[in-house]
Amino acid sequence: MRILLLTTWYPTVAAPSSGIFVxxxxxxxxxxxxVQVVHLASPRLLSAEDEAVDRDRAVPVTRIPMSTTNPLQILAAARRIRPFLTDVDVLHTEAISTLLPLLAVGVRVPWVHVEHWSALSNPDTIGRARLALPVLRRLLRRPDVVTAVCDYLADPIRAHRPGPTRVVPCIVPQPETVAPHPGGAGPxxxxxxxxxxRKDPITAVEALRLLHDAGLPASLHFVGDGPLRDAVRARADALGLGENVVLGGxxxxxxxxxxxxxADLFLLPTKGENFCVSAAEAIVHGRPAVVGANGGQREYVTDLNGRLVHEQTPEAYASAALELLRRDPRPSADAVAATIGDRFSPARVAEGYAAAYEEARAVRASR
Known part of the structure; x- marks a missing residue:
């Protein structure tokens, strides 16, 4: 099958983690x-290096510069998209902003749209931009089938869309072997x-201080980066945590x-997610997860594999972490991983997309 995957979210040299799930x-x-990928890329995230890197990618990608807030660039992107649609079997779009240029394009092939945007399920996390949500939600009515990564996101989509909406989860590959808990002097x-x-790393640092106060000399290792890096470092130093907080990038x-x-435990005081791939990934690696309760993670976090925290306070996160770290007997890493198993494996996701494509063909044929 010939698939055109059109998206505004995709890794670039300047933003290597952006749209990694796409x-x-x-x-x-x-x-x-x-599969042919067309990336409608923010011009500020493109560089001359992308052309060289893209030549070696396993899946061909064409970059079209497009700012989602520039009407002229959106129209220009629409003109460049049309030729890609002339010889494909399925249009597969990802991310709601991808739908903007398609307002000016007639789509005559089965169309499956994949949505991840957390603002649809957590509008308060985007501030004044939520005023545009009523307009953006209407864009989701055009595709033949829409998929969401969990019911938590699918439900608000279904509320504004008459057509089929399916759940196809994010890919969370299982490791070949699950490493046992490392143990050691401090968790x-x-x-x-x-x-x-939105990930609230400051609360994570403050929860770590409370673990120390409770007699657990734990360390906290951040994997990731962002605008709060200096604030996290400053807060850790102010609380006397020093080398106990590691910013690994x-x-x-x-x-x-x-x-x-x-690691012994995954800790992420997120204020809102749709799926929270990192928490699911921790669990399939046998590490219990302490995460915020607002999101699709509540569809797979259980008492055996973690805790959902309903109060956005260091005390609440520290309490949940202490409860898991002091469990006796402590569930094995294999037992924690088994709570998800292959539920989010590549094979399961491929099956979900195949079913969505088949339904899109049926919807298109019935028009």
């Missing part, structure tokens, strides 16, 4: 289909995610897996 989808689909906590307000998949293998 890249994983493209690579997964390319195992069985002929090692890991947080994987951007150092941004962005890591590749191998680096993330190594951090999870070395």
């Amino acid at each position: 890249l994983k989808d493209a690579e997964l689909l390319a195992r069985e289909h002929d 090692r906590l890991v947080a994987v995610g951007g150092l941004v307000e 962005v890591r590749d998949q191998t680096g993330v897996e190594a951090e999870l293998a070395a």
Whole structure:
């Protein structure tokens, strides 16, 4: 099958972690289909280096500069998109901003749209931009089928869309083997995610201080980067945590897996997610997760594999972490990983997309 994957979210040299889940989808689909990626890229995230890097990518990608707030660039992108639609079997779009230029394009092939945007399920996390939500939600009515990564996101989409809406989760590959808990003098906590307000890394640092006060000399290792990096460092130093807080920066998949293998517990005081890939990844690696309760993670976090925290306070997160770290007997890493198993494996995700494509063909044929 020939698939055009059109997206505004995709990694670039300047933003290597942006839209990494879309890249994983493209690579997964390319195992069985002929996939062409067209990235409607923010001009500020493109550089001359991308052309060289893209030549070596497993899935071909064409970059079209487009700011989602510039009407002229959106119209120009629409003109460049049309030729890509002349010889494909399925249009696969990801991210709601991708739908903007398609307002000026007639789509005559089965169309599946994949949505991840957390503002649809957590509008309060985007401030004044939520005023545009009524307009943006209407864009979701055009595709034949829409998929969301969890019911938490699918439900608000269904409320504004008459057509089929399916759940196809994010890809969370299982490790070949699950490393046992590392043990050691002090628990090692890991947080994987951007150092941004929504992930609330300051609360994680303050919760760590409370663990120390409770007699657990834990360390906290951040995997990720962002605008709050200096604030996190300053808060850690002010609380006397010093080397107990490690800012490791962005890591590749191998680096993330190594951090999870070395950790006792995953801690992420997120204020809102749709799926929270990093928490699911921690669990399939056998590490219990302490995460905020606002999001799709509540569909897979259980008493055995973690805790959902309903109060956005250091005390609440520290209490949940203490409860898990002091469990006796402590569930094995294999037992924690088994709570998810292959539920989010590449094979399951591929099956979900295949079913969505089939339904899109049926919807299109019935018009």
